[in-house]
Amino acid sequence: MRKLYLIGIGAGNPEYITVQAIKALNLVDVFFFMDKGKAKQDLVNLRKQICERYIEKTSYRVVEADDPVRDTTISDYTTRVELWHRQRALVYEEMIAQQLEENQCGGFLVWGDPSLYDSTLRVIEHIIACGRLCFEFEVIPGITSIQVLAARHKISLNGIGESIVITTGRQLSAGLSGTAERTIVMLDGQCSFNSLLDEELDIFWGAYLGMEEEILLSGKLSEIAGMIEKVRHEKRQRNGWIMDTYLLSKPNRAAQARVPRTGTSCDHNDL
Amino acid sequence: MRKLYLIGIGAGNPEYITVQAIKALNLVDVFFFMDKGKAKQDLVNLRKQICERYIEKTSYRVVEADDPVRDTTISDYTTRVELWHRQRALVYEEMIAQQLEENQCGGFLVWGDPSLYDSTLRVIEHIIACGRLCFEFEVIPGITSIQVLAARHKISLNGIGESIVITTGRQLSAGLSGTAERTIVMLDGQCSFNSLLDEELDIFWGAYLGMEEEILLSGKLSEIAGMIEKVRHEKRQRNGWIMDTYLLSKPNRAAQARVPRTGTSCDHNDL
Numbered sequence: 340m341r342k343l344y345l346i347g348i349g350a351g352n353p354e355y356i357t358v359q360a361i362k363a364l365n366l367v368d369v370f371f372f373m374d375k376g377k378a379k380q381d382l383v384n385l386r387k388q389i390c391e392r393y394i395e396k397t398s399y400r401v402v403e404a405d406d407p408v409r410d411t412t413i414s415d416y417t418t419r420v421e422l423w424h425r426q427r428a429l430v431y432e433e434m435i436a437q438q439l440e441e442n443q444c445g446g447f448l449v450w451g452d453p454s455l456y457d458s459t460l461r462v463i464e465h466i467i468a469c470g471r472l473c474f475e476f477e478v479i480p481g482i483t484s485i486q487v488l489a490a491r492h493k494i495s496l497n498g499i500g501e502s503i504v505i506t507t508g509r510q511l512s513a514g515l516s517g518t519a520e521r522t523i524v525m526l527d528g529q530c531s532f533n534s535l536l537d538e539e540l541d542i543f544w545g546a547y548l549g550m551e552e553e554i555l556l557s558g559k560l561s562e563i564a565g566m567i568e569k570v571r572h573e574k575r576q577r578n579g580w581i582m583d584t585y586l587l588s589k590p591n592r593a594a595q596a597r598v599p600r601t602g603t604s605c606d607h608n609d610l
Numbered sequence: 611m612r613k614l615y616l617i618g619i620g621a622g623n624p625e626y627i628t629v630q631a632i633k634a635l636n637l638v639d640v641f642f643f644m645d646k647g648k649a650k651q652d653l654v655n656l657r658k659q660i661c662e663r664y665i666e667k668t669s670y671r672v673v674e675a676d677d678p679v680r681d682t683t684i685s686d687y688t689t690r691v692e693l694w695h696r697q698r699a700l701v702y703e704e705m706i707a708q709q710l711e712e713n714q715c716g717g718f719l720v721w722g723d724p725s726l727y728d729s730t731l732r733v734i735e736h737i738i739a740c741g742r743l744c745f746e747f748e749v750i751p752g753i754t755s756i757q758v759l760a761a762r763h764k765i766s767l768n769g770i771g772e773s774i775v776i777t778t779g780r781q782l783s784a785g786l787s788g789t790a791e792r793t794i795v796m797l798d799g800q801c802s803f804n805s806l807l808d809e810e811l812d813i814f815w816g817a818y819l820g821m822e823e824e825i826l827l828s829g830k831l832s833e834i835a836g837m838i839e840k841v842r843h844e845k846r847q848r849n850g851w852i853m854d855t856y857l858l859s860k861p862n863r864a865a866q867a868r869v870p871r872t873g874t875s876c877d878h879n880d881l
Contacts, residue, residue: 361629416771454767482752
């Protein structure tokens with residue numbers, strides 16, 4: 340039977356990959372690369388770099404496919420994304436059927452972790468639900484950008500015994516969830532933190548986390564929101580894409596969270 | 611100058627370790643092991659196993675210390691934990707000062723990820739705040755039990771574009787946070803899910819995640835809560851300790867979350 344591996348490759352730094360993921364990479368006969376948008380070529384290159392660095396055999400193949408475009412005429416976000424997943428499922432299904440022989444292993448290299456704000460798992464579910472293609476699959480966890488953000492800022496994600504909310508820019512623009520002391524925001528292309536400048540919050544922001552170009556900024560949200568927006572805009576212009584994430588913390592907790600550092604806030608991975 | 615590495619070693623499976631963590635392990639001269647409670651010996655053994663498997667040099671040392679006991683006469687949870695962190699800080703400070711020479715590297719092997727419900731980072735902050743000992747430190751992220759839970763159940767942690775709450779058993783017993791569709795619960799020694807049997811929820815539960823004895827159970831909370839409690843009690847009795855975590859999902863989301871599986875719900879890591 341065919342087998343698919345959904346392999347979390349970590350966020351940015353090729354050394355975030357786990358030993359388990361390296362083992363899985365070495366079992367794969369055909370890798371399917373389907374990146375989208377402006378980051379596409381950079382992320383495809385990172386995946387190729389990971390394959391070249393960690394795979395010992397030379398017999399694997401890489402199949403790249405064009406990602407379907409989201410139908411922007413559909414106004415409801417969830418409906419739009421779900422339809423897009425179904426379209427992706429058709430493309431994936433055809434790719435797997437045509438490119439992967441029975442008894443071969445296919446691999447999807449997932450940025451970060453397959454369980455967190457990634458669609459690959461849902462697309463695989465759609466294919467299974469259609470029932471036309473039979474395969475096993477396994478999920479290999481990977482380091483997320485959230486963990487890299489915390490490690491590089493040297494902060495805890497949670498206050499002692501407290502809850503954490505992980506949310507999206509879209510959700511944040513509707514307001515901060517009242518209960519949690521700390522909120523982690525992903526997928527925020529609109530700088531939604533600007534809607535919270537009246538609240539007393541600290542921000543720990545990071546872009547291109549784990550990569551050569553990593554940028555870290557932290558401070559009072561009301562004081563550095565403008566700088567973050569400016570840096571974000573400039574970097575996106577220059578590179579053609581940006582990926583960033585941040586943690587918002589109520590200030591009494593920020594005192595716990597912030598650590599005196601010996602380095603600067605912009606130093607790069609020491610390892 | 612002395613340097614400390616806080617190294618996330620992942621949850622359970624020694625193959626969850628990252629290439630970055632292996633590099634850091636190989637820089638460390640002295641490892642400090644400070645586990646507590648009933649799991650102590652098993653977790654110390656896992657750390658030793660990781661050192662033996664991944665460190666190439668033979669010159670490193672391991673220093674084990676007794677962990678201070680929490681003062682149970684202090685009723686407020688946060689106060690009790692903060693005081694315990696300060697006591698730990700004194701023990702760590704003395705250990706580092708006595709066992710680590712200038713220009714040597716010390717290492718703390720942290721279960722899961724140093725940024726998530728772990729005290730090592732806070733203890734290091736206390737030592738820095740005291741100002742008696744000068745050192746650099748670096749945080750190396752690791753795979754958390756949450757990620758292992760999701761990977762092994764083959765579920766996404768988030769619904770499409772939705773928020774997630776990560777919380778503790780203690781917080782959950784005060785009620786489910788109203789806004790998020792999915793809640794991940796850690797540090798729940800009291801089976802606090804029993805307070806939510808009236809709500810329509812699905813549960814994805816895992817214990818000893820990533821380890822030989824891994825147990826996975828999932829289903830409607832109201833139907834399987836009793837079984838989870840029974841299994842949890844028996845395993846804790848037999849092993850002397852248990853570590854478990856779970857995801858609660860509102861049912862319309864559970865349909866998205868649950869994936870038809872080819873294996874059973876109790877099969878072990880394929881890799």
